[in-house]
Amino acid sequence: MPITQFAHQNGKAFVSSLSKDEQKSLGQFMTPPPIATFMAQRATTGIFSDVVSILEPSAGAGILAAAVVQELLRREERPSRIELTLYEIDTRLKPYLRRLADRLRRAAKDSGVTLSCHIVIGDFLLSALAQSARPEFDVCIANPPYFKLNKADPRAKAHTYAVYGQPNIYGLFQAACASLIKPTGRWCFITPRSWLNGSYFAAVRRHLLHYLHIDALHLFESRQAHFYEDTILQEAVIAWATAQPLRAGEIAFSTSQGVLDLRDAELFAIPTTEVIANDDQMTIAIPVAAGANHAGNDFEEWHDTLATLGLKVSTGPVVPFRSKEFILESFARGAVPLLWMQHVKHTGIRWPIQKKREHILSNAASAWMLLRNTNYVVMRRFSPKEDIRRVTAAPYLAGSLPGEFIGLENHLNYIYRPGGELTRSETIGLAAFLNSTVVDAHFRAVSGSTQVNATELRKLRLPPLESLIAIGNLLPDTPTLAEADHAVTVTLQIRHLLAAV
Ligand SMILES: C[S@@+](CC[C@H](N)C(=O)[O-])C[C@H]1O[C@@H](n2cnc3c(N)ncnc32)[C@H](O)[C@@H]1O
Structure with missing residues (x-):
């Protein structure tokens, strides 16, 4: 033996x-x-x-x-x-x-x-x-x-x-x-x-x-497959290092689901300077997406953020256990749509879905937790690990649901323009960008967590507003992920993805 x-x-x-x-x-x-x-x-x-x-x-x-x-x-x-x-x-x-x-x-x-x-x-x-x-x-x-x-x-x-x-x-x-x-x-x-x-x-x-x-770094993407006999609910990484201080060079990256597909795991050499942040934090960014895009490359060229574009991200104001008296089991007079995570898909908002408690009373007492029925990018705050993308962002267009107001439950974030409105193209373009493989690879690289919280969204570098508008102009109101990715890639000329388009 x-x-x-x-x-x-x-x-x-x-x-x-x-x-x-x-x-x-x-x-x-x-x-x-x-x-x-x-x-x-x-x-x-x-x-x-x-x-x-x-x-x-x-x-x-x-x-x-x-x-x-x-x-x-x-x-x-x-x-x-x-x-x-x-x-x-x-x-x-x-x-x-x-x-x-x-x-x-x-x-x-x-x-x-x-x-x-x-x-x-x-x-x-x-x-x-x-x-x-x-x-x-x-x-x-x-x-x-x-x-x-x-x-x-x-x-x-x-x-x-x-x-x-x-x-x-x-x-x-x-x-x-x-x-x-x-x-x-x-x-x-x-x-x-x-x-x-x-x-x-x-x-x-x-x-x-x-x-x-x-x-070298090897990432096991599955939370269980690497330790096949014990249940470990963690993605694991193996790091190999040599005792000599940081020097220029490359880091060999590979990823697999688990043990069984190690032989199929492609190897990528990525310059150390692209992987390890040159600052006090020394964050190590793993490029994970298919083809191991050099995450960070494109983002470094963009200098905007939500704030510089005059936009804001907030968390859905309806906290169910504090708002029981307003949330309805089923439709009644004076009710408006209440959106939960289940209503938010990459392709848009699906409501109603015959789920319980998808209506909320719209009255003076509940007004503070309701939003005007206008354009927003609505996002899930959590994604199941198995989800194909870390971010699920749906464009919500004014009037696409009934009523003058809508309710957003607390497990959602939404992006809006304070003191104004997002245009249709901005809404569709921004949602498509956030859903794209580029952003997905970025979040997977910088965070092991399945949560993309408001702070991370505020820090996210964005392409210029004109580019987001151009993406929106290329797309229908409810684009598929593939359509959205194509529009993002073509508009932003993302170098390493262009070959695949
Ligand atoms: C994750 S297991 C790994 C065991 C083994 N190296 C392997 O790879 O199969 C960690 C081991 O470290 C031991 N351990 C925990 N705390 C320790 C400590 N402070 N000092 C030394 N060993 C420790 C545990 O008892 C356990 O056997």
């Missing part, structure tokens, strides 16, 4: 003895062998020293260290010595790690390599090693635990350099390990993708990028 398989069986046996809550409390989700091998193959490239030292800081049953050893032993030119250091907090895993160490020693000996294995049962983050910043290892490979920590937690206090706001334990592992790699040694982590952006992880990114150059 291959040694990764051996470690996997041990890990599985251990996890099956745990309750779901126990498993969650220490983040004991084990890496399956194909992913361990995938990580190790690239984590060992360029490692050719005679003595190779390897750290797995959150070892579980040690599958990642096993995968690295397996890769090194497969080579024709093997090191003469491999030194493993495995940290694991859970004492119950000690016998499994010991068994693995025996197995690894034997496998190494059979290949003429001496292997030593130092197993430490304890909290890695509180260890002297983790706080030493001594570059001792050629390879660090990890699938760390994931959960939020209190700022007052001793582990957060021990690694304050990587803490801003509420820390996640995995960010502390990433940061602590970054400073333990020898020059030109390799660092490889599989984690949720939330560290790539957002201010909570800015301190982690600054620390990592001070010590490491990111060589």
Whole structure:
């Protein structure tokens, strides 16, 4: 049995003895062998020293260290010595790690390599090693635990350099390990993708990028397929990096749904400068959409925002639990349409849909929460992960629903022109742009979240108003996504998409 398989069986046996809550409390989700091998193959490239030292800081049953050893032993030119250091907090895993160490020693000996294995049962983050910043290892490979920590937690206090706001334990592992790699040694982590952006992880990114150059990123798009035996509701990313500070170069990107389609995952080389923001935040933007558009390129050329175009985005004012007396189960006199998320489609507003509570009384008491029946771009605030686009924006045109007012429920955002009105072309053009693949790729690149909130919309760079109007002029009142994309691409001459039109 291959040694990764051996470690996997041990890990599985251990996890099956745990309750779901126990498993969650220490983040004991084990890496399956194909992913361990995938990580190790690239984590060992360029490692050719005679003595190779390897750290797995959150070892579980040690599958990642096993995968690295397996890769090194497969080579024709093997090191003469491999030194493993495995940290694991859970004492119950000690016998499994010991068994693995025996197995690894034997496998190494059979290949003429001496292997030593130092197993430490304890909290890695509180260890002297983790706080030493001594570059001792050629390879660090990890699938760390994931959960939020209190700022007052001793582990957060021990690694304050990587803490801003509420820390996640995995960010502390990433940061602590970054400073333990020898020059030109390799660092490889599989984690949720939330560290790539957002201010909570800015301190982690600054620390990592001070010590490491990111060589490659692989994104698992499915929330479940990568850990096929455990249910993990996170998109995961694998990052490979070399211990040398940020330098010019390229980052190799790939994405797959899960483990099974790794072979089909196309590889893209993207200049580091296009991926890592050159500012204090050092946001790492993943180009995700088909063909891996270089997200950000087009946006950099646009300087407008909703504010500069004289537009505003607000959240639907009808909060159902506070407005019970106005919301009606079915139509009655004096009622006007109330739009919920279900009414908002990429192609426009569909109302009524024979849903309950899609009417709201229009009277003096409810007036403050109603909008004039005029032009708006109405957007869902949340999208299911499976949705083809992150943004669902529907053009709403004046008078297309009955009544002088309409109600928008709180899970919707709407864009309008304060003190004036959006024209038809502006409404259709802006909705088409927001629904486009270009904006979709942008939001997927900058955010792991399925929410596109009002703040993100306010920050979004937009093409000039004339371009949005031109897009609107090309389109019918309820364009399909394909029609909208075509109009956006042609009008904005989006370089990398033009070939496909
Ligand atoms: C996500 S599992 C991964 C295990 C293994 N590396 C793998 O890839 O299958 C994380 C492991 O880290 C251990 N762990 C959690 N907190 C730790 C800490 N502070 N120090 C060391 N190990 C820790 C957990 O007990 C668990 O076994």
